[in-house]
Amino acid sequence: MRALRPGRARSPLLALVAFVFLFMYLPMILIMVFSFNSSQVTILPLEHFSLRWYQELFADSTILDSFTNTLVVGAVTVVISLVLGGTGAFALNRLQFRGKGVYEFIVTMPFVLPEIVTGLALLTFYTLLGIRLSLVTVTVGHVVFCLSVAVRTIGARLQSLPRSYEEASYDLGAGRLRTFFLVILPSIRTALFTAALLIFTISFDETVITIFTIGQENTLPMLIWAMMRRGFTPEVNAIATLTFVASLILIVIVGTRSKDQV
Amino acid sequence: MARPGTARQRISARGGRRLGQAGLLAPSSLWLAFFVVVPISILFLYSFWSSHNYKLIQVFTLANYRETFSDAVFRVVMWRTLRLAFLVTATTLVLGYPVAYFIARKVTQWKTLFYLLVIIPMWSSYLVRVYSWKAVLGEQGALNLLLLKLGILQQPSPIFLYNTFAVYLALVGSILPFMILPIYTSLEKIPASLIEASSDLGAGFWRTFAKVIFPLSLPGMLGGCTFTFVLVLGDFIASQLLGGPSGILIGKVIYGQFGLAFDWPLGAAMSFVLFAIVFTLIAIAGRFGALKEG
Amino acid sequence: MEQNGYQLALRGLTKVFGNGVTAVDRLDLSVRKGEFLTMLGPSGCGKTTTLRMVAGFETPTSGEILCDGARLNGVPPNRRPVNTVFQDYALFPHMTVYDNVAYGLRAKGQPRELIEREVGRALEMVSLPGMEKRLPRQLSGGQQQRVAVARALVNKPSVLLLDEPLGALDLKLRKHMQLVLKGLQQELGITFIHVTHDQEEAMTMSDRIAVMHAGRLEQLDTPEVLYARPATAFVAGFIGDNNLLDCRVMEVDADTARIELLGTSARIAAANVQGGLGPGPAVLAVRPEAIRVAAVLERADNVVEGTVEQHIFAGSEVKLLVRCPGGSVLANLRDQGQFHQFSRGDRVRVGWQRGDGMLLACL
Numbered sequence: 059m060r061a062l063r064p065g066r067a068r069s070p071l072l073a074l075v076a077f078v079f080l081f082m083y084l085p086m087i088l089i090m091v092f093s094f095n096s097s098q099v100t101i102l103p104l105e106h107f108s109l110r111w112y113q114e115l116f117a118d119s120t121i122l123d124s125f126t127n128t129l130v131v132g133a134v135t136v137v138i139s140l141v142l143g144g145t146g147a148f149a150l151n152r153l154q155f156r157g158k159g160v161y162e163f164i165v166t167m168p169f170v171l172p173e174i175v176t177g178l179a180l181l182t183f184y185t186l187l188g189i190r191l192s193l194v195t196v197t198v199g200h201v202v203f204c205l206s207v208a209v210r211t212i213g214a215r216l217q218s219l220p221r222s223y224e225e226a227s228y229d230l231g232a233g234r235l236r237t238f239f240l241v242i243l244p245s246i247r248t249a250l251f252t253a254a255l256l257i258f259t260i261s262f263d264e265t266v267i268t269i270f271t272i273g274q275e276n277t278l279p280m281l282i283w284a285m286m287r288r289g290f291t292p293e294v295n296a297i298a299t300l301t302f303v304a305s306l307i308l309i310v311i312v313g314t315r316s317k318d319q320v
Numbered sequence: 321m322a323r324p325g326t327a328r329q330r331i332s333a334r335g336g337r338r339l340g341q342a343g344l345l346a347p348s349s350l351w352l353a354f355f356v357v358v359p360i361s362i363l364f365l366y367s368f369w370s371s372h373n374y375k376l377i378q379v380f381t382l383a384n385y386r387e388t389f390s391d392a393v394f395r396v397v398m399w400r401t402l403r404l405a406f407l408v409t410a411t412t413l414v415l416g417y418p419v420a421y422f423i424a425r426k427v428t429q430w431k432t433l434f435y436l437l438v439i440i441p442m443w444s445s446y447l448v449r450v451y452s453w454k455a456v457l458g459e460q461g462a463l464n465l466l467l468l469k470l471g472i473l474q475q476p477s478p479i480f481l482y483n484t485f486a487v488y489l490a491l492v493g494s495i496l497p498f499m500i501l502p503i504y505t506s507l508e509k510i511p512a513s514l515i516e517a518s519s520d521l522g523a524g525f526w527r528t529f530a531k532v533i534f535p536l537s538l539p540g541m542l543g544g545c546t547f548t549f550v551l552v553l554g555d556f557i558a559s560q561l562l563g564g565p566s567g568i569l570i571g572k573v574i575y576g577q578f579g580l581a582f583d584w585p586l587g588a589a590m591s592f593v594l595f596a597i598v599f600t601l602i603a604i605a606g607r608f609g610a611l612k613e614g
Numbered sequence: 615m616e617q618n619g620y621q622l623a624l625r626g627l628t629k630v631f632g633n634g635v636t637a638v639d640r641l642d643l644s645v646r647k648g649e650f651l652t653m654l655g656p657s658g659c660g661k662t663t664t665l666r667m668v669a670g671f672e673t674p675t676s677g678e679i680l681c682d683g684a685r686l687n688g689v690p691p692n693r694r695p696v697n698t699v700f701q702d703y704a705l706f707p708h709m710t711v712y713d714n715v716a717y718g719l720r721a722k723g724q725p726r727e728l729i730e731r732e733v734g735r736a737l738e739m740v741s742l743p744g745m746e747k748r749l750p751r752q753l754s755g756g757q758q759q760r761v762a763v764a765r766a767l768v769n770k771p772s773v774l775l776l777d778e779p780l781g782a783l784d785l786k787l788r789k790h791m792q793l794v795l796k797g798l799q800q801e802l803g804i805t806f807i808h809v810t811h812d813q814e815e816a817m818t819m820s821d822r823i824a825v826m827h828a829g830r831l832e833q834l835d836t837p838e839v840l841y842a843r844p845a846t847a848f849v850a851g852f853i854g855d856n857n858l859l860d861c862r863v864m865e866v867d868a869d870t871a872r873i874e875l876l877g878t879s880a881r882i883a884a885a886n887v888q889g890g891l892g893p894g895p896a897v898l899a900v901r902p903e904a905i906r907v908a909a910v911l912e913r914a915d916n917v918v919e920g921t922v923e924q925h926i927f928a929g930s931e932v933k934l935l936v937r938c939p940g941g942s943v944l945a946n947l948r949d950q951g952q953f954h955q956f957s958r959g960d961r962v963r964v965g966w967q968r969g970d971g972m973l974l975a976c977l
Contacts, residue, residue: 075422078415082441082496085452088462092455146348153345161345164352170547170602172554174571175363175595178578182366182588183359202355205348256443263445265557270578279447286447286561290454298448305444313436516671517704519691521718521769531717535708 086302093295111296121297124276131193131277132261135200136254142201143208143253150209151216169206176203177270184271191273199267204257211256215249248316255312259305360595366588374582384589394573394590401570404484405552408491409499409545415492416499416544421533423500424507438504442497450558453490457481457562482564490558495551499544506540507533539608546605550598570594621647621805622668622773627677629663629829637663639829640677645773645807650799652808652816655826656852661809664826665775668807669698682772692721697766698775702782703758705750711737711761712746718769736768737761739798756787763795767802774799776808780815792818813853817841825849841901845888847974850899857905859898859941863973866892871973873898877939880916880968887973900971905945907934907956907964914965918943922960925953936964 096108115121146165150158168176180199184191223245227237265279272280282301285294367384370377388394423434441449456462457480464476480486510533518528556571563569574594577587622645629638638660645651653661666672668679670691679686686694697718705714715736719729737743740760750758759779766774776795780788796819799806810816816823817837825832825840825848833845844850851858861875871882871891875898882898906914920938932953936943943964947953956962 071418071422071426074415074418078419078496079437081415081493083437084462085456085490085493086441086449088455089448089452142348142351145344145346149345149348153342155345161349161352164356165348168356170550171598172550172571172594174554174556174574175591175598176359178574178587178591179359179363180355181578182584183355183362185584186362186366198355201351205351209348259443263447265445265447279445282445283447286451290458290460294451295455298445298451301445301448306440309440309443310436313439314432511702511704513700513702513704514706516669516691517698517700517706518717519671520669520696520698521765522692522721523717524692524721527721531709532706 089295090299090302093292093299095292095295111292112300114293115296115300120276121278121281124278124281127193127275128262128278131197131200132258134197135204135261136257138197138201139204139208139257140212140250140254143205144212144250146205147209147213147216150213165209166206168202169204173203173264173266174270177267180267181270191271193273193275193277195271195273196268196277199271200261200264203264203267204260207256207260208253211253212246212249215246219245252312252316255308259308263301263305363588363595364592366585367592368589369585371583371585376584384586385593387586388589388593397568397570397573400484400568401553404488404491404569405549407488408495408552409548411488411492412496412499412548413541413545416496417503417537417541419496420500420503420507420537420540424504435504438497438500441494442501446494447557449494450490451561453486453493453562454481457486457489481562482567484563484567486562486564487558487567487569490562491552491555494558495548498547498551502540502543502547503537504540506537510536542605542608546601550601553594553598619646620644621682622807623678623680624664624668625678625680627664627667627679628675629660629667629672630675636829638667638674641826641829641831643824643831643834645805646822648803648805649821650796650806650808650819651822651824652810652820653824653826654810654813654816654852655832656811658828659826660829661826662777665698665777665807665809668773669696669775670694695772696775697769697771697773698777699759699762699766699779701777701779703750703762703779705758705761705765707750709749710746711742711748711750711753714750714761715765715768717765722769732768733764736764739767740764740794755782756791759783759791760794763798767798767804771804773805773807776806778810779808780810788815789818795819817853825852827852843886844899844972844974847897847899847977850897850972850974851977855902855944857898857900857902857943859900859943860976861896861898861973863891863893863896870968873973876918876920876941876943878918880918882971882973883969886969886971888975891973891975895976897974897976898971899974900943900966902933902944902946904966904970905943905964906966907936907945907947907952907962909960909962915968917963917965919961919963922956922958922962925956925958927953934962936962938964 093111094107094109096106096110146161149155150162177199180195180202183189184195189195219242223241224237227241232240263279265283268277268279269283278297278301282294282297285291285297368380368382370379370381370383419438423431423438427434454461458464459476459478459481461480463480464473467473468476514532514536515528518532523531552569554571555569556575559567559569559572560575563572570590574587574590577583577590581587624641624643627638627641627643628636630636637658641660641664643664653664655661663672667674668686670686670689674687681695686696706717709717712733715733716729719732724732733746734743737745740763742757742760742764745753745757745761750761753761759782762779779795780791783791792815795806795808808816808819817840820837822834822836823840824834827848833840833849835843835845840849840853844853844856847858850856859875861873861880864872864874864879866872866884866887869884871884871887873880873882873896880898918938920936920943922934923937923942924935926933926935932947932949934945934947934953934956936945945964
């Protein structure tokens with residue numbers, strides 16, 4: 059049964075797969091190619107290969123500032139999400155309590171709901187309470203969105219962790235704290251790392267919720283959004299390329315290390 | 321495990337442990353209560369107020385909902401959005417299933433590579449990927465360049481962009497990974513022995529696919545379809561960037577209420593209607609175990 | 615249609631995997647019609663790979679598989695007159711018991727009335743009447759196993775392949791199922807090819823056993839012959855308890871072989887010497903029940919002095935482990951009375967007759 063065993067796929071299937079991957083990647087590849095265009099006008103093949111737009115990007119202080127802001131927001135989001143998500147995952151894994159289903163549902167909700175709803179809810183919330191919009195309000199929004207990633211990634215690892223390691227630790231006389239730091243934490247290290255990278259990537263690219271919760275400062279996606287609404291220019295292509303490549307690197311790192319957790 | 325100490329010490333230790341364990345739940349629960357439950361409630365609250373001269377009037381009224389359900393524009397856009405959601409879901413399903421099948425069952429050595437190729441777009445900027453379709457459909461895009469080169473066009477044409485079809489293409493291209501991954505996960509979980517058993521019992525490829533493989537991949541399919549559908553319903557980026565005047569989706573209308581129109585209560589009502597629809601869909605799909613995948 | 619009375623014949627069957635491992639090495643094996651044959655061996659010996667090649671899930675690197683005279687090489691699994699009971703049962707989790715058992719018949723397009731009848735009969739045959747509407751996850755391990763058997767047998771295959779079907783069951787259930795399967799086979803008269811690493815199981819169920827090791831066939835015989843006259847040191851050590859004593863062959867003539875072991879010399883009947891064995895290192899395999907123990911042993915062909923090292927009480931059997939110069943000998947005592955006669959440290963003599971025990975080449 060050739061078709062049932064891993065082996066050479068039949069050519070129609072191969073063709074379809076190739077087409078789909080092309081469909082997914084071609085636009086982005088074009089952007090990357092155009093970003094090296096020396097002139098403002100797009101032509102193929104490129105007239106001259108040029109790094110001009112990238113140079114302009116790196117010289118632009120607005121862009122550098124928003125980049126820094128994005129990094130800071132991302133890092134803080136990661137830390138808060140890991141702490142909140144980690145404790146939540148432990149609670150789900152160890153405790154039996156009546157609201158478990160409800161809790162899980164509320165955690166997952168912001169991730170599956172349209173970001174626009176989440177963003178607007180937070181906006182009305184801040185406005186009604188008179189909270190000024192800033193990078194802090196943005197970070198809160200990011201954490202809300204990413205919490206489920208932390209809970210799910212760490213939770214999955216906790217589930218597959220044999221209880222006997224912990225029990226052996228207690229049996230040998232260690233207390234809860236020592237057991238946590240010497241036995242449990244090392245075992246979930248990979249999950250923490252994966253969750254951290256994923257959350258950082260999400261936060262780095264997060265646009266919709268940010269639009270509604272940001273104040274005067276900018277994050278990179280906000281800048282990109284503004285630039286994109288103005289038109290199709292090589293500068294936008296350059297920054298789009300950079301963003302995409304950054305995500306690509308992060309995801310490759312995560313994807314090759316822990317395939318099952320992504 | 322025998323612990324030293326009197327019974328009372330042990331009982332209070334147990335109580336202390338329970339407190340400590342409840343302490344595990346507190347941080348995230350507080351956060352969720354304060355930053356998810358409360359904001360959603362406030363959004364709900366807003367939907368019953370009204371706005372006049374850029375001032376919020378906190379008087380209970382059902383006017384917003386009435387307007388939402390009766391306004392012709394909203395209904396047209398809602399219908400368009402729903403229809404588009406169906407189309408995008410159907411297209412990504414038809415295109416994505418074979419790819420998921422291919423990676424799950426027909427690739428051995430390069431599996432990680434293909435897997436990465438699927439998840440990289442998934443986790444990278446949605447904004448950038450949607451925007452990138454301008455490079456294909458725009459006046460300076462690849463399609464126009466190709467048609468110019470072939471002599472079919474004399475001048476670049478603007479018709480490919482700023483309409484619903486452009487939004488459709490961009491959404492399909494950008495959401496495909498979200499359909500492929502859950503189906504792939506479902507297919508991967510099918511034990512090889514089931515396929516061998518089917519063959520052993522005399523079934524050819526198509527019977528095995530129809531009776532064994534396809535049914536067992538349904539949870540993944542359901543998860544992928546739900547996620548895709550919801551993504552389209554809630555999208556406003558594709559609509560804003562590529563939709564133009566004819567490709568307006570719900571997301572953009574809602575967004576508009578919070579911009580120049582400054583009718584937050586109306587926007588809130590519309591958001592809440594969207595929220596209710598999505599919530600219902602997810603609840604139904606969750607019933608069928610769709611949320612377990614991907 | 616048979617070929618020389620054999621239903622299934624494997625000729626020079628070889629399987630070399632992509633990583634260079636030779637799982638099956640020029641295997642020649644013939645299975646008689648209606649027999650219960652077991653392929654027995656440790657993990658990695660090639661028995662499962664051979665089974666999968668017969669089923670069609672692995673392609674032989676070289677060699678032939680003939681069933682009822684027809685060449686099976688290249689025929690896809692769904693067109694072979696062979697059905698398999700899988701190690702993990704492979705019951706379709708989303709189908710009822712009825713749909714599972716009916717699957718093969720439906721694939722052949724059989725009419726509904728026939729299917730109903732046959733499925734009912736198959737389920738009765740495995741003592742699971744009335745379970746049609748259940749889902750696999752609602753059944754116990756033993757019940758699932760029986761459904762898997764019913765699902766395969768309902769198609770009336772020429773040969774039924776069983777891939778370690780009882781491995782996941784607990785001991786009592788396992789022993790029960792061994793007899794059930796054996797009874798089923800005898801009643802139906804279908805050729806069964808069974809794969810296991812449990813030699814006791816093989817001995818209980820099989821008409822003949824093919825002992826395999828490192829991809830090769832060590833010996834193909836009935837359980838009695840395998841037990842009494844193992845052909846190689848591997849078989850001797852694998853089947854049942856056995857003393858494998860290192861020795862040195864001094865000379866072999868028409869009547870007797872003279873060997874040196876455990877600090878003394880012994881004589882073995884020539885009929886018990888592996889063909890082609892000459893002077894040099896060898897292995898003597900003597901069953902513990904052939905060893906007699908006494909403080910003073912008079913009437914035995916071969917006698918060795920030793921010290922009792924361990925008492926072993928195993929319910930129905932009592933044994934002594936006796937340390938002799940150069941090795942230890944395990945002896946089955948005749949009865950419990952003898953058991954209490956000896957204690958650790960006692961000096962005893964162990965003995966066996968020249969007709970007991972096989973002289974075999976070293977592993």
